[in-house]
């Protein structure tokens with residue numbers, strides 16, 4: 001087992017990894033930017049190293065600085081968390097060259113899945129159902145129009161290197177294609193440094209359902225069931241739950257099997273998520289595989305009782321999975337609300353100092369956060385400040401727990417999305433489990449005159 005793990009991340013996920021390491025008796029090294037000097041992940045790690053100025057590009061994305069920090073402190077492994085370098089095949093390769101274990105899949109698998117259009121080909125070969133679309137990247141308007149003609153409108157243009165919902169454009173008619181293609185390519189180039197895009201059929205109001213897998217280096221792969229992440233704004237998840245209210249045990253078993261076989265086909269190791277869209281007829285279509293820990297992993301942990309981060313560490317250390325598929329059981333229901341430092345009406349970021357912070361505990365409540373009274377929410381990074389995860393014997397109880405937890409949450413000094421979550425929970429469609437990626441459209445207010453801070457752009 002590892003003696004010391006460096007965590008190449010910040011915020012709640014850095015703390016989450018520290019928690020797992022402490023329970024496993026492994027020492028930790030925090031890295032931090034100048035903006036995070038007083039953060040809890042720095043306080044609770046055994047050692048810490050400043051890796052640069054606040055801008056992510058100069059600190060949390062700075063591979064040489066992170067590798068030097070690992071070498072100076074004698075860390076034998078790096079956990080990348082999510083975001084930042086978590087899906088960087090380059091970091092995984094440099095780790096290999098420096099004899100530091102990267103806690104994640106092999107670089108070749110990260111590369112394969114990181115290229116969404118290659119990933120789709122590999123998954124199609126493994127028998128996973130796909131949305132009709134272009135076979136590989138599409139560069140010119142003529143080719144794009146031909147693909148769209150073949151599959152039928154609406155279509156969606158997506159970045160080959162995509163992530164975080166960026167570089168996507170919905171195209172409803174041929175007239176929109178040229179502009180949409182150029183905008184998507186430009187956005188992809190700016191966000192990922194690669195302008196390649198591909199096209200697939202756009203589903204109207206599908207559900208986003210994803211499967212969690214774990215694979216060791218001895219050929220064992222298991223799935224931990226699914227998460228439903230249909231409540232999204234601008235393709236970004238807001239609320240996640242497990243199990244999905246839309247899945248029967250039979251479908252779960254069938255999809256689980258399929259995903260395990262697909263993971264085996266690409267020799268997948270460590271934790272991964274296979275994302276699907278489910279249409280209104282209950283048909284599944286593969287979207288992408290994420291080669292990292294997901295923000296929403298706690299809902300799976302709550303229903304399976306499996307600590308995914310500890311499993312990631314054990315797998316990376318070469319251990320066999322300690323359980324078989326038949327030993328994975330699902331108990332009750334779990335829901336997660338992502339609490340962001342944002343105005344709940346306009347969704348504009350609300351960084352600043354938190355003057356008062358209190359989130360009630362009680363039965364079935366888990367809070368993953370770096371926030372506390374008098375802490376600063378930095379404008380430099382993602383606005384998520386906490387994840388509230390509630391577990392109940394059934395979905396009804398999980399929702400009731402989430403509601404009372406949100407109602408009793410006190411955050412002063414900054415604005416948060418707590419009121420928005422209460423609105424979501426109060427929707428009859430939510431309580432009835434009638435979810436889709438179009439769910440949030442109902443909260444979009446009609447456009448107001450320019451400059452009035454409306455939600456117009458959220459259409």
Ligand code: ADP
Nearest residue numbers: 156162163164165166201202203208235287437
């Ligand atoms: P990213 O990697 O940028 O997060 P994804 O491929 O995971 O992008 O898609 C994110 C979200 O975008 C999905 O959860 C869904 O809401 C929407 N989306 C993506 N592809 C489609 C599609 N073909 N049809 C309908 N919605 C889609």
